Amino acid sequence: MQDHNTPIARRRRLLSALGLAPLAFASASLPVRALAQGKRLRIGVTLHPYYSYVANVVGNLAEVVPVIPAGFNPHAYEPRTEDIKRIGSLDVIVLNGVGHDDFAGRMIKASEKPDLKVIEANAQVPLLAAVGTGRGTSGKVVNPHTFLSVTASISQVNTIARELGKLDPANAAAYTANARAYAQKLRKLRADALGQLVKTPGADFRIATIHGAYDYLLREFGLEVAAVVEPAHGIEPSPAQLKGTIDQIRSLDVKVIFSEMDFPSAYVDTIRRETGVRLYALTHISHGPYTAEKFEQEIAKNLATVVRAIQEAA
Amino acid sequence: MTIQVVRPAGAGHETLWVLLAATAVLAVAALVIGVRAQPEAAAALATHQVDARTQLNAAEQGVHADLLVAAEEIAALRDSEQAMPTVEALRDMGLPPFSAGPEARARGAHEWRASPQGHDLAYVGRSAEPQLAASFLLRLPATAGTDTGQNAAGHAHGEAVEIWIQREGPVVWPEGIDDAALVRQGWRQVVTRYDAGVTRQGAAH
Numbered sequence: 379m380q381d382h383n384t385p386i387a388r389r390r391r392l393l394s395a396l397g398l399a400p401l402a403f404a405s406a407s408l409p410v411r412a413l414a415q416g417k418r419l420r421i422g423v424t425l426h427p428y429y430s431y432v433a434n435v436v437g438n439l440a441e442v443v444p445v446i447p448a449g450f451n452p453h454a455y456e457p458r459t460e461d462i463k464r465i466g467s468l469d470v471i472v473l474n475g476v477g478h479d480d481f482a483g484r485m486i487k488a489s490e491k492p493d494l495k496v497i498e499a500n501a502q503v504p505l506l507a508a509v510g511t512g513r514g515t516s517g518k519v520v521n522p523h524t525f526l527s528v529t530a531s532i533s534q535v536n537t538i539a540r541e542l543g544k545l546d547p548a549n550a551a552a553y554t555a556n557a558r559a560y561a562q563k564l565r566k567l568r569a570d571a572l573g574q575l576v577k578t579p580g581a582d583f584r585i586a587t588i589h590g591a592y593d594y595l596l597r598e599f600g601l602e603v604a605a606v607v608e609p610a611h612g613i614e615p616s617p618a619q620l621k622g623t624i625d626q627i628r629s630l631d632v633k634v635i636f637s638e639m640d641f642p643s644a645y646v647d648t649i650r651r652e653t654g655v656r657l658y659a660l661t662h663i664s665h666g667p668y669t670a671e672k673f674e675q676e677i678a679k680n681l682a683t684v685v686r687a688i689q690e691a692a
Numbered sequence: 693m694t695i696q697v698v699r700p701a702g703a704g705h706e707t708l709w710v711l712l713a714a715t716a717v718l719a720v721a722a723l724v725i726g727v728r729a730q731p732e733a734a735a736a737l738a739t740h741q742v743d744a745r746t747q748l749n750a751a752e753q754g755v756h757a758d759l760l761v762a763a764e765e766i767a768a769l770r771d772s773e774q775a776m777p778t779v780e781a782l783r784d785m786g787l788p789p790f791s792a793g794p795e796a797r798a799r800g801a802h803e804w805r806a807s808p809q810g811h812d813l814a815y816v817g818r819s820a821e822p823q824l825a826a827s828f829l830l831r832l833p834a835t836a837g838t839d840t841g842q843n844a845a846g847h848a849h850g851e852a853v854e855i856w857i858q859r860e861g862p863v864v865w866p867e868g869i870d871d872a873a874l875v876r877q878g879w880r881q882v883v884t885r886y887d888a889g890v891t892r893q894g895a896a897h
Contacts, residue, residue: 477889484893504744504757504884518887520745529757529788536764558768561761569786575794581824597757598788600798600824602750 419546422464422471424479425452427525427663428499428534430673432472434560435539439549443468444668445482451641452478452664453612457485466490470545472497472538476505477522477611497541499534500524506597509590509606522611526663527594528568528677532561567674568598571681575599579688586627586655587636588643591662592680599684604630607649620645624652633691634658636683640665658687737883740875742857744884751799751825755817756855756882758788759830763853766813767832776813779804789817789828800825807869814869826857829879831869855882 419440423429432442445461445468446452462485465471473482475498486494505520524530539557543550579601586605589612593603605626609619627635632655637646639659650657660683663676737743744756765787769777782790782804789796790804802817802825817828831854856879858866866877874881 475888475892477891480889480891487893498886498888501886502760504753504760505887506753507745519890520887522889529754529761532761533757533764536761554768558765561765565786565788568788569791569793572793572795578794578798594757597750597754599795600751600754 419469419542420467421542422468422494423668424471424482425474425525425664426666426668427531427673428472428474429668430670431499431531431535431538431560432542433670435535435542435553435556436549437552437556439552440542440546442668445471445485448667453641455481457481457488461485462489465494468494470495470497470542472499474499474522474525476500476520476524477508478525495545497538499537500530501537503530503533506593508611509593509603521590521593523591524594525673526591526677526680527598528564528681529598530594531673531677532564535560535564564674564677567678568681571678571685572599574685575688577689577692579691582631583634583688583691584630584632585634585636586623586630586632587660588646588649589638589662592636592660595680595684599688604632607645614643615645620648624649627653627655634687636660636687638662656687656690658683660684740879741881741883744882748857748882749825752828752857754795754799755789755802755825755828756857759828759855760853762787762790763830763832766815767853770813770832776806776808779806779815790815798824802828805865807865812869816865818863818865822859822863826859827863829856829858829866829869829874830854831856856880857882 419436420443421432421436421440422443422445423432424445429442429444432440436442443464445464446455447461465485466489468491471482471486471494473479473496475496486492486496503524505524508519508521524534535557539553543553546553579599583601584604585596585601586607587603588607590603590606590608596602605623607615607620607623609615615623627649632653635649635653635655635657637643637657637659639661641662646657649655660680661676663673666672742748744753748756762782765785766777766782769781779790783792785791789799789802796802800817800822801820803820804815804817807814807816812834813832815830817830819825819827833852856874858877858879861878866874866879868874868877
């Protein structure tokens with residue numbers, strides 16, 4: 379009787395398995411090739427608002443893939459292997475590109491597609507200078523929070539639709555139509571919120587924020603931020619810096635401070651106690667699950683909060 | 693008993709040499725930093741241009757951003773309707789900054805007028821509060837050239853959408869909207885620059 383476990387028998391089995399393997403691979407790849415014909419674009423995004431922008435522009439004509447899973451704070455995110463692997467499955471990625479997702483460049487370079495097509499969403503947005511003491515004097519460090527304002531978001535939605543239309547000409551008209559409809563929806567949100575302002579804020583209505591994220595939003599109200607507590611993007615102030623900012627808030631006679639809803643800081647209570655200024659919480663739209671409606675829901679909340687702060691300070 | 697003073701074997705001026713060496717190092721460092729300093733960003737602009745990021749106040753930046761977005765919508769409307777959209781139509785659409793919402797008062801309460809001249813379209817917003825915000829002019833080219841493009845240095849919008857402001861002088865409607873006429877009447881072109889995140893590798897800074 380033949381012994382099935384002699385070295386010769388094992389080698390023969392291995393060789394026949396290897397001989398059949400190419401056939402197995404060929405048949406497994408056939409379905410993938412068939413899919414390639416009517417393939418939907420896989421578009422990567424790095425932040426929650428961009429998921430909403432792209433989802434509203436493409437509808438169900440393409441797939442939107444968040445590169446970072448929900449639950450990570452984009453300010454403190456360090457690239458993980460599984461997220462870098464996901465980039466290899468994308469056709470194009472939409473980037474904020476001006477400082478809120480700089481980690482994406484390293485991830486793309488390390489992925490299987492280092493030449494992945496990039497859409498610079500902020501290409502047509504007039505950028506503001508970064509706030510804080512650490513920004514330097516070259517004027518090149520910009521405030522990356524364009525996604526926290528209606529006007530800049532509409533500009534980004536238009537840019538995304540235009541660039542996606544170049545990559546996917548069959549659906550370009552649909553993307554453009556969706557972009558214009560979404561823009562109209564966002565404009566209506568803004569108009570409804572602003573329409574509730576009975577009195578416009580005067581020139582002495584001074585505002586401070588904890589996180590330097592709301593400059594774009596406040597310019598839609600004709601306001602600007604007089605003081606920012608964080609010395610640089612995402613950096614907590616030292617006790618000396620906190621004292622300096624509290625003194626600045628007192629001397630400027632700041633009326634309102636906007637804090638963060640999603641990443642509360644321990645020193646916010648200190649500020650409220652020391653200055654007695656009213657505190658309102660705004661959302662950075664970087665928290666929770668990725669959904670298509672997230673941006674419009676949360677920006678509506680922010681607009682309502684700013685309107686309420688203006689009305690209550692009058 | 694005689695007293696003999698023994699001087700040290702070296703020259704005895706070590707402190708002086710150390711101080712001189714430290715001063716020399718500081719001087720060389722100051723020279724190197726002074727020579728290597730980056731030039732001011734605004735140096736790249738012509739005399740008739742202003743930088744949107746550093747030379748507009750908050751109210752003007754808000755109106756400027758709204759105008760850029762409005763320009764895309766106006767171009768789309770012009771292509772679909774083959775006619776220049778009127779200011780009333782834009783206001784009814786709720787398109788900022790033409791829509792007269794409460795924020796318009798905080799940003800200068802501009803009065804808008806459409807002003808076609810030759811092949812170009814222009815919308816002029818005359819500021820009612822010049823101390824709050826300058827007057828604005830949005831100029832769109834005749835052909836569908838809303839692709840504003842980008843490059844690393846400060847750039848004008850080129851053969852495309854342009855925004856001009858007027859701050860000094862009496863607040864009047866401009867006569868002539870070509871470049872030379874505007875510069876002559878005291879208007880200045882607003883220029884934007886795209887700066888990618890400074891920690892990005894391989895992107896335009």
